[in-house]
Amino acid sequence: MATHLENARDLRSTIDDGAQSAPDEPTPASVIEQIRDAGLYALMCTREVGGDECGVAECLDVFAELAYADGSTGWCVMASNSAAAYFSAWSPDSLVERVFGDGIPLIAGQFAPNGVLSPDGSDWRCSGSYSFGSGLNDAQWAGAGAFTEPPEGENPDFRFVIVPRDEIEVLGNWDVMGLRATASWDYHLDDIAVPNDATFSFFDHPRLRGGPIYDLDVIPLTSIGHSAWAIGVVRRAIDELRHTAVTRQRMTGSAPLGESEYFLIALAEAEASFEASCSWVYAAFGAAEAAAIAGTLTPQLLLDTRMATTHVNQLGGRIVREVYNLGGTAALRTGPLERCFRDIHAGTQHAVVSPAVSLEYATASMQRAAQHVRGE
Numbered sequence: 001m002a003t004h005l006e007n008a009r010d011l012r013s014t015i016d017d018g019a020q021s022a023p024d025e026p027t028p029a030s031v032i033e034q035i036r037d038a039g040l041y042a043l044m045c046t047r048e049v050g051g052d053e054c055g056v057a058e059c060l061d062v063f064a065e066l067a068y069a070d071g072s073t074g075w076c077v078m079a080s081n082s083a084a085a086y087f088s089a090w091s092p093d094s095l096v097e098r099v100f101g102d103g104i105p106l107i108a109g110q111f112a113p114n115g116v117l118s119p120d121g122s123d124w125r126c127s128g129s130y131s132f133g134s135g136l137n138d139a140q141w142a143g144a145g146a147f148t149e150p151p152e153g154e155n156p157d158f159r160f161v162i163v164p165r166d167e168i169e170v171l172g173n174w175d176v177m178g179l180r181a182t183a184s185w186d187y188h189l190d191d192i193a194v195p196n197d198a199t200f201s202f203f204d205h206p207r208l209r210g211g212p213i214y215d216l217d218v219i220p221l222t223s224i225g226h227s228a229w230a231i232g233v234v235r236r237a238i239d240e241l242r243h244t245a246v247t248r249q250r251m252t253g254s255a256p257l258g259e260s261e262y263f264l265i266a267l268a269e270a271e272a273s274f275e276a277s278c279s280w281v282y283a284a285f286g287a288a289e290a291a292a293i294a295g296t297l298t299p300q301l302l303l304d305t306r307m308a309t310t311h312v313n314q315l316g317g318r319i320v321r322e323v324y325n326l327g328g329t330a331a332l333r334t335g336p337l338e339r340c341f342r343d344i345h346a347g348t349q350h351a352v353v354s355p356a357v358s359l360e361y362a363t364a365s366m367q368r369a370a371q372h373v374r375g376e
Contacts, residue, residue, distance in 0.1 A: 004058060007038040008065040015069035016336070019181060023339065026137040026183035027073045032106075040066065040077060042104040044085035044221070046210035049100040051088055053210060056285040060228040067232025071343030072181035074232055076108070076135035078225030083107040083143050085221055087162055089214040090205040095197040099141060099162065108135035108165075109143030111218075112351075113158050115189055117146045117199070124148075124194040126161055133170070134184040142168045144189055145202070159199040160218075167192050178346030212292040219352065220288065220302050223309040226352050227281045230309075230344065234316040237340035238271055241323045244330045244337070257326070266326055270319045277312045284308040300364065306352075307361040313344075313353040320344045 002010070011034060018031040035041065043059050045051020054062075059081075067074030084107050087099060099105055115128020126146055136142065142165050147156040171186040207214050214221070245258035245267075257263045284304040291297040324331040324341050331337050347353075 004038075004040060004043060004052070004054065004062045005065060008040060008062050008069075011035060011038060012065070012069040015066065015073050019070035019073065019339065020335075022181075023334070024180050027070070027076060027181050029138060031073065032076075032138045035066070035073070035077060036106070041080055041084070041106060044081040044224075045088040045100075045104055046085075046214070048209040049088040049096055050104055051084070053213070056213065056224055056289045057282060059224050060231070060282065060285065063225050063228030064232035064235070067229045068236045069232075070181070071229070071233045071340065071347070072179050074229055075179055075182050075343075075347070076138075078229055079134045080106050080108060080139070082222045082225050083109065083111075083162075085214070086160060086200075086218065089207055089210040090200045092197045092208065095162075095195075096209075098198075105140040106135060106138050107141045107143055107162065108133050108139035109141075109187075111143055111145040111160050113145040113147050115144050115146035115161070117148045117159060117161070117194070119149060120193065123196050124161075124199065126163070126189050126192050126194045129186070129188050131173075131186045132184045133187050134179075134182040136165065136170060136185050136187065137183040139165050141165055142187065158202040160202060161194055161199050163189065163192055163194060163198065176346065178342035178344070180342075212295070213289060215292045215297060216288060216302065216305070220285075220305045222352055223306055224285065226347070226350065227285070227309040227312055229347060230313040230316040230353075231278050231281070233340050233344050233347065234274055234319055237320045237323045237337055237344070238267075238274070240335075240337040240340065241267070241327050244327055248328070248330055257328075263326060266322065270322050274312075274315060274319050277308075277315050281308045281312050303361055303364060306357050310353040310357040310361075313348050313350075317344050317348040 014034060015031055018028040040062060042051045043054045043062060047053045063074060063078045066077050084104055110130040110132045114130050115126050117124040117126050128144060128146055130144055141162050144161045146161055147158055150156045169188040169190060171188060173186040174184050245263060246256060248257050288301040288305050291301050320341055327337060331341060
C-alpha cells in the first residue's frame with residue numbers, strides 16, 4: 001500500500017496543472033476530490049473518528065509536498081487538517097457522530113475570537129464577522145472563534161465553534177497578492193444556533209480521544225502545517241530557480257546563470273541556511289512529540305516549535321526574495337516561481353508566524369539567563 005507521502009507525490013503534477021490552469025480561481029474541485037480520495041485530509045485526525053493520527057514528521061513531509069505542488073492547495077489542506085484534528089480530539093461523542101459520521105470532513109474558517117456566544121438555555125447563539133476562511137469553497141463545516149457572554153461577575157470564555165457551512169453567509173473579498181486560490185473569503189455568522197457540544201474552550205479542553213500528540217495543544221498543532229507549508233513553497237522556488245539557471249542568461253552576461261560563480265555561491269548559501277532552518281523544525285517538533293508521549297512536555301518545548309515555525313516562514317520569505325533577485329526577469333513571468341514569490345509573502349503575514357512569537361521566545365530566553373545569573 002502506498003504511503004501518504006507517495007500519494008501526495010503522485011498528485012504533484014495534477015495539483016500543479018490545476019494551479020496553472022486558473023491561478024486566480026479556487027483550487028479546482030476535481031483536484032480537491034483527488035486529494036481527499038488519497039486520504040490526505042485525514043492525516044491529523046484521531047483514529048477513533050476514522051483518521052490516521054500520523055506522527056509529526058509524516059505530517060510535515062506530506063504537507064510540504066502538497067505545498068511544493070501549489071502553495072494555495074497545500075495551505076487549504078493543512079488548514080482543514082488542523083481544524084479537523086481539534087474537533088476529533090477535544091469534542092464529545094455527540095458532536096463527533098454528526099461531524100465525522102460520513103468520513104473526515106473538510107473544515108474551513110478563522111478561529112480568532114471575532115464573535116460572541118450568547119447563552120441559549122444549555123446551548124448558544126453565535127454572531128460574528130470573520131476573514132481568511134481558507135477552503136470555504138469546498139468545506140462542509142465552518143469554524144469560528146467567539147467569546148462567551150458570561151453571567152455578571154464572571155469572566156468570558158474563549159471557545160472554538162463549528163457550524164454547517166450552509167448556515168454561514170459568505171461575503172467574498174479575497175482580492176490579494178498571494179495565496180489567491182485558497183478562496184479565503186470573509187464570512188458572517190448571524191445569530192446562528194450552536195449546540196454546546198459544537199464548542200470547546202480554547203483554555204480548557206481535555207483530550208477525549210487520540211494519543212499524546214494532541215497534548216501539543218492548539219497553536220503547536222496548527223504550527224505543524226504552517227512549518228511544512230513554508231518548507232514546500234521555498235523548496236519549490238529554489239528548484240525553479242535552479243532549473244531556470246541552466247539556460248537563462250542575463251542581457252549583461254556572457255554565460256547562463258548557472259555558470260556564474262556569484263550565482264552559485266548565493267544559491268548555495270540560500271539553500272544551506274534554509275535547510276538548517278528546516279532541520280530545526282523537525283528537531284523541535286520531534287522533541288515536543290517525544291516529550292508528549294513520555295508525559296514530560298514543557299512550555300519551553302512548545303515555544304520551541306512555535307519559534308521554529310516562525311523562523312522557517314520568515315527566513316523563507318527572505319530567501320524567496322533572494323531567489324527572485326537571482327532569477328532576474330524570469331521571475332516576473334507568470335509561473336511557479338512567480339507563484340511561490342507571491343504565496344510566501346502572503347504566508348508570512350499569518351499570526352502564527354508573527355513577530356510576537358519571536359518576542360515571546362526571546363523574553364523566555366532572557367528570563368532563563370537572569371535566573372542563571374542570580375543562581376536560581
